Amino acid sequence: MFTGEIPIYQQLADRVAEDILAGTYPEESSVPSTNEYAVFYQISPITAAKGVNLLVEQGVLYKKRGVGMFVAAGAREKLRVKRRAAFSERHIAPLVHEARLLRIYREELDDLINQEDSK
């Protein structure tokens, strides 16, 4: 279910972060346990813990001892700020690169974005 280019723990953290951004897991709600992630994605429990802990370190998730893992208050805003910082590198740079190769100029690019946005 995960691909080879990015470390698995990173992909797990990304996916959980996306679910939080999309509102699948609202703030203060519980997320699946490390072991449930391990079983679901068929990954080593140590790798799953590494991914989840990444989000704990970022203050996105927090542990309630003996209860489970929860989405922290303000987690969505935190993730938004972080993903915004990476937006240019992750999305704009490849877009501009590809557009240049295909000789799609600014005006046409704007049209394409407007079309996609109005879907």
Next chain:
Amino acid sequence: MTNTIEIDSVTRQFGRVRALDSVSFAVPEHSFVGLLGRNGAGKTTVMSIMAGQDRPTSGNVTVAGHDPFEHAPTLAQISYVRDNQRYPDDYRLHHVLRIAPNFAPNWSPEVAAELVEGFRIPARTPIKKLSRGQLSSVAIVLGLASRAPITLLDEPYLGLDVTARAFFHTVLLRDYEDHPRTVVFSTHLIEESASLFDRVVIMDKGRVVLDAASDEATETAWVMSGTTPAVTRLTGNAQVLSTSTVGGLMSATGFGALDSETRELAQELRVQIVRATLQQLVAAYGANDAASDRKEEVRSA
């Protein structure tokens, strides 16, 4: 993290054949370690030494703080199922299931029953008449239902169908939550089991060629592809494990961090650099040796 298994400069000599040549690695507690490499690399030899069924010619092996050889308290913590496990001729499944708990203090009849049903192992067929895949299933039942703190699985996937392989992973991971354990797998089905390993030990010709966390291993391994002169230029100072060329194109698999200068030059020369998968890395280590052997033969001829 403490180490459950420590292999220290282990050499195993069978007559004139050196099956293990100064092998050292450690298995951290509660980790899943993939023991990978070509046929004859030494995987089974090192496994049977870890399991206390064989002794090194020289070097030390420590399992749960002890030399496992003929040490009953240590052996009681180990579940080891060989890929060619033999059973008495007239044995059927129920004989095996009745005897297994004698060797496994933590035996779980529930896990065993669930696995037998999920694998659809025929109850009435004598074990010796089971198919290769069904034999593997029996081995996995023994390996997992034992709930041993140390589980050694030698080629658990042989002949196993795709549904059974996923089922095996699910039961192992689910049972791990309440009964965590240290697991060492040897396998050739790397693509499929790669995400299960948090560490990998790659062996070749009786030596350990790589011992690393899975993520680190593939993060530092790469495949470059482009025109032959461009790839040759870029790999000049790098540790290249294997190359293949077709027409004017070359792909090279290597290990070691690449600096930003190399990456920029690659872009300029239109050479693509991607992370190598674990499977590509293992194949490259195997091929690497094969290539250097051929060179030696040429020289001596």
